[in-house]
Amino acid sequence: MPRYYTEEHEWLDVDGDIATVGITDFAQGQLGDIVFVEVPDTGAELSQGGDAAVVESVKAASDVYAPVDGTVTEGNSQLEEDPALVNSDPEGEGWFFRMTLSDKSQLDALMNAAAYKAFCDDL
Amino acid sequence: MREDEEVATEIAPETATLPLDAWHRAKGARMVEFAGYWMPIQYEGIMTEHLWVREHAGLFDVSHMGQISISGDGAAEALETLVPGDISALKPGRMRYSLLLAEDGGILDDLMVTNEGDQIGIVVNGAVKWEDIGYLRENLPDDITLNHNEDYGLLALQGPKAVAALTRLVPEAAGLVFMQAATATWNGHAIALSRSGYTGEDGFEISLPNEALADFADALCAMEEVKPIGLGARDSLRLEAGLPLYGHDLHEGIDPIEGDLAFAISKRRREEGGFPGAARILGHLADGSPRKRVGLLIDGKMPVREGAKLFDGNTEIGVVTSGGFAPSVGAPIAMGYVPRDHAAPGTAIAAEVRGKRVPVTVAATPFVPHNYVRKQGG
Numbered sequence: 348m349p350r351y352y353t354e355e356h357e358w359l360d361v362d363g364d365i366a367t368v369g370i371t372d373f374a375q376g377q378l379g380d381i382v383f384v385e386v387p388d389t390g391a392e393l394s395q396g397g398d399a400a401v402v403e404s405v406k407a408a409s410d411v412y413a414p415v416d417g418t419v420t421e422g423n424s425q426l427e428e429d430p431a432l433v434n435s436d437p438e439g440e441g442w443f444f445r446m447t448l449s450d451k452s453q454l455d456a457l458m459n460a461a462a463y464k465a466f467c468d469d470l
Numbered sequence: 471m472r473e474d475e476e477v478a479t480e481i482a483p484e485t486a487t488l489p490l491d492a493w494h495r496a497k498g499a500r501m502v503e504f505a506g507y508w509m510p511i512q513y514e515g516i517m518t519e520h521l522w523v524r525e526h527a528g529l530f531d532v533s534h535m536g537q538i539s540i541s542g543d544g545a546a547e548a549l550e551t552l553v554p555g556d557i558s559a560l561k562p563g564r565m566r567y568s569l570l571l572a573e574d575g576g577i578l579d580d581l582m583v584t585n586e587g588d589q590i591g592i593v594v595n596g597a598v599k600w601e602d603i604g605y606l607r608e609n610l611p612d613d614i615t616l617n618h619n620e621d622y623g624l625l626a627l628q629g630p631k632a633v634a635a636l637t638r639l640v641p642e643a644a645g646l647v648f649m650q651a652a653t654a655t656w657n658g659h660a661i662a663l664s665r666s667g668y669t670g671e672d673g674f675e676i677s678l679p680n681e682a683l684a685d686f687a688d689a690l691c692a693m694e695e696v697k698p699i700g701l702g703a704r705d706s707l708r709l710e711a712g713l714p715l716y717g718h719d720l721h722e723g724i725d726p727i728e729g730d731l732a733f734a735i736s737k738r739r740r741e742e743g744g745f746p747g748a749a750r751i752l753g754h755l756a757d758g759s760p761r762k763r764v765g766l767l768i769d770g771k772m773p774v775r776e777g778a779k780l781f782d783g784n785t786e787i788g789v790v791t792s793g794g795f796a797p798s799v800g801a802p803i804a805m806g807y808v809p810r811d812h813a814a815p816g817t818a819i820a821a822e823v824r825g826k827r828v829p830v831t832v833a834a835t836p837f838v839p840h841n842y843v844r845k846q847g848g
Binding site for chain 1: 511512515516517518520702705706771772773775794795797802824
């Protein structure tokens, strides 16, 4: 299952026409202790670069943007009870939402793991 | 992913460095721009640091704050023309919280005033220190001397174990109670300390020459009770303690009664007036102010932050001036301004966050009890 990364520090796992989306380990480290996550409702239409979710640390609220176009099929309800999952397992149990892929060609412009690592090293 | 709030990462050319800048970076601090300085926002994490201070002792670098002294015959009386506290009754070694007032009674800054014997020490907020100094110079008589002590840094050691830790270095610390100050010597350096702070915990603020700061900070952090603590935890600690932050919860458009700071208007000053905006402030003291700063408990887990509007039904009634997750409460809390008839604890209202209404309840502050040491053996 290929994994893609965005410059906004999101990851996508693509399985057929469905992508699982979360924020990267680098991102959770920058944010610090996560105390609240707002995931999109099932059925929400997302467009690339638009608001998709909100993640709040002790100090600030941050927007999470839709990495590609599509429709939300599921939000991670576990984050409601345990937002700290984003800190402890950001690229696993701490996923934010799943969405359909309206335009798979949008994946071509995203980074792979090696490119994302190089991107973070340059920050 | 992008942050909404202004945790600045751009390098403004005028951003200054603190004397302990390299010390913070060596301790792994994440540095942000605040009040014109690069300051440590956190070392190991805001939550951990916050809880550490409530249980042990945390060392804060607050050297961005302005340390001012005024002296000359009648300095206390002169200062009283600008603040509502009884400064002339302040005995040597005693300090009081006061407010620098604009002509209309609006709050220009909140500050600590100490009778240091031969002079009056004033500690003001870093973000407005230059404005404060200008205002004081302009409004104090020419025969009052004002010094801005830029050669001194300021550290705060806060938490239930602060007294044990500090006493090992400065035995005089144990002899002070809340809001008392003293001078001492450490490693040949003249230092000043007071039992005060901004966390709601017992603790001290220590003023010492810039060249002594790093050694002193190292000596404290070598003790097992002490860890360095960043600005992030300083903010969440003071919020839980119900203490307002200037520039957010207090500003020039707010008077002391609106700001719920009536305690800062000393008894004699209430009777005599003679401070800026006395008519407005004493009127609000007698009749209540139209609006008031209150604490807010938030229903649910979503933080309600500065700028959120407050509603009673469909009517907008006020605004949140600080808010966030409170680690020791385990829930979000906030403070803000509401009309007088909505200011009673228990009043149910709502806040608007990203277009959604969140139930909130007006609450008494502090949210976490203060642990000040008010008398010896007590």
